[in-house]
Amino acid sequence: MKLRIFTEPQQGADYQTLRAVALATEELGFDAFFRSDHYLAMGGSGLPGPTDSWVTLGALAVETSRVRLGTMVTAATFRLPGPLAISVAQVDEMSGGRVELGLGSGWFEREHTAYGIPFPSLGERFDRLEEQFAIVTGLWETPDGETFSFDGTHYQLTDSPALPKPAQRPRPPVIVGGAGARRTPRLAARYADEYNVAFRTVADSAAAFGRVREACQAAGRDPSSVIYSVAQTVCCGKDEAEFRRRAAAIGWEPDRIRETAVGGTPGEVVAKLGEFAEIGAERVYLQVLDLHDLDHLALIASDVMPQV
Numbered sequence: 001m002k003l004r005i006f007t008e009p010q011q012g013a014d015y016q017t018l019r020a021v022a023l024a025t026e027e028l029g030f031d032a033f034f035r036s037d038h039y040l041a042m043g044g045s046g047l048p049g050p051t052d053s054w055v056t057l058g059a060l061a062v063e064t065s066r067v068r069l070g071t072m073v074t075a076a077t078f079r080l081p082g083p084l085a086i087s088v089a090q091v092d093e094m095s096g097g098r099v100e101l102g103l104g105s106g107w108f109e110r111e112h113t114a115y116g117i118p119f120p121s122l123g124e125r126f127d128r129l130e131e132q133f134a135i136v137t138g139l140w141e142t143p144d145g146e147t148f149s150f151d152g153t154h155y156q157l158t159d160s161p162a163l164p165k166p167a168q169r170p171r172p173p174v175i176v177g178g179a180g181a182r183r184t185p186r187l188a189a190r191y192a193d194e195y196n197v198a199f200r201t202v203a204d205s206a207a208a209f210g211r212v213r214e215a216c217q218a219a220g221r222d223p224s225s226v227i228y229s230v231a232q233t234v235c236c237g238k239d240e241a242e243f244r245r246r247a248a249a250i251g252w253e254p255d256r257i258r259e260t261a262v263g264g265t266p267g268e269v270v271a272k273l274g275e276f277a278e279i280g281a282e283r284v285y286l287q288v289l290d291l292h293d294l295d296h297l298a299l300i301a302s303d304v305m306p307q308v
Contacts, residue, residue: 001277001308002031005297006072006231006285010038010050010111013291015059018051022060024294025067028301032068032100033060034285037075040111054087061095069095072196072231072285073102073177076128077117081135081155089140089166097167101136102175102196105129126183128154133174133191138162140171175229179208185215188226196285198231201260205230206279229283230276233261236269236300246296250289262286266303273308 005025009018018035025033037053040046057069069091074084092099105125106112112119120128131152142148142162150157166172176192178184179200188195195212197205213223235250235257237243243264247254257263262272262284273284288296 002283004032004285006034006287008036034070034072058091068098070100071102073104075106076132077106081132085136085139089164092166100173185211188212189215189219194227196229202275228280230281231285234286235263270307
């Protein structure tokens with residue numbers, strides 16, 4: 001099982017804070033540094049304010065050398081698919097081919113109204129998301145010297161040169177997330193290199209994995225060609241006192257963390273990760289909420305990672 005660090009900078013983190021976490025992520029041996037794509041805090045002031053995900057990842061691409069970089073997940077409502085394909089391809093080239101794109105429909109209406117971003121109905125957002133998957137992957141996979149066109153309901157492209165090309169060929173890995181029962185499995189079966197279930201129980205995650213495997217079989221795709229992953233909030237302490245101190249620092253009750261997230265002493269964290277491994281999770285995105293507590297990452301790297 002590979003462990004990845006997942007941050008939520010809209011809750012309050014400037015670039016230098018994210019840089020410190022990303023460098024620690026790399027130095028400590030984690031597989032990847034991911035960040036959310038949000039423009040408004042979900043509680044609290046969010047000071048000093050949001051940072052743009054792909055601007056941040058572009059900078060980190062040249063400040064890191066090994067760790068993989070990506071979004072969990074980019075909102076399809078924030079960017080047009082053509083410019084998004086250009087941005088991600090450029091960051092992939094800047095990183096030497098270490099980028100992964102998580103792409104979702106967008107869900108947080110208040111951040112859209114706060115920054116003047118249109119927020120269509122859920123059905124339309126999913127329709128736009130599906131077209132964006134087709135366009136972004138289509139642009140990247142178009143052979144050199146050929147053009148790409150697309151005639152959709154929401155987006156139309158005519159004779160695009162489909163440039164620039166990403167460093168990874170035919171394209172960077174694409175992550176589809178969500179636990180929806182109908183459209184999400186079909187999208188994952190068609191486009192996902194990785195399918196992610198975020199903040200769900202082991203049982204619910206297993207059921208979601210099962211729906212994607214069934215969708216793959218229905219589409220004639222080998223279900224094992226998809227990487228299955230989960231995202232979980234993490235809070236770990238070398239002993240009970242340290243665990244409780246870290247829980248208090250992020251405003252969570254210790255019992256709630258143990259019940260609904262991945263928390264406790266290293267042995268408890270290893271055991272919970274083992275439950276996700278048993279249902280087929282190959283990667284876990286560990287959502288760290290206190291981005292100034294780099295000792296937390298060091299403890300996970302030394303006492304948890306070798307056991308999973």
